[in-house]
Amino acid sequence: MAVEATWTPQGGVPLPVRVIRKAPDELTSFGAARILSDTTLIDVRVSSEMPSVKSGDTIIIGADTFTIQGEPKRDRERLIWALELVPA
Numbered sequence: 001m002a003v004e005a006t007w008t009p010q011g012g013v014p015l016p017v018r019v020i021r022k023a024p025d026e027l028t029s030f031g032a033a034r035i036l037s038d039t040t041l042i043d044v045r046v047s048s049e050m051p052s053v054k055s056g057d058t059i060i061i062g063a064d065t066f067t068i069q070g071e072p073k074r075d076r077e078r079l080i081w082a083l084e085l086v087p088a
Contacts, residue, residue, distance in 0.1 A: 005042075007050055008058040019044050021061060040066060040085040046074060053081055058088060 002018040009015075019042040028035045042059065044050055053072045058065060066085035073082045 003061060006060040007044075007053070008060070010054065010056050014060075015049055017044055017050050019059070019061065040087075042083050042085060044081045044083065046079055046081055050081065053083065059083070059085060 002020050005017050005019045006014045007017045022041045022043070023039065042061075044053075053068065055068050055070055055072070057068045059068065060066075065088040067088045069084050069086045074080065075082065
């Protein structure tokens, strides 16, 4: 389920990482309207290769390039980064 990706911190050197890509539909309320939109989320192991990550860093998965949006979150055990991506 994990795929190869490349993480590039802002102003840093690109590094290889393995990610689990998820693309659930997200339901958002906007006034009286409800909007169904695609999202791109990934889970990445917190490791020596990726000890910290910031909004604005770049992730390349295959031919697709994404920018990390919002604050990265870690799971309860602090072992996995949960990241929301937007196309770059």
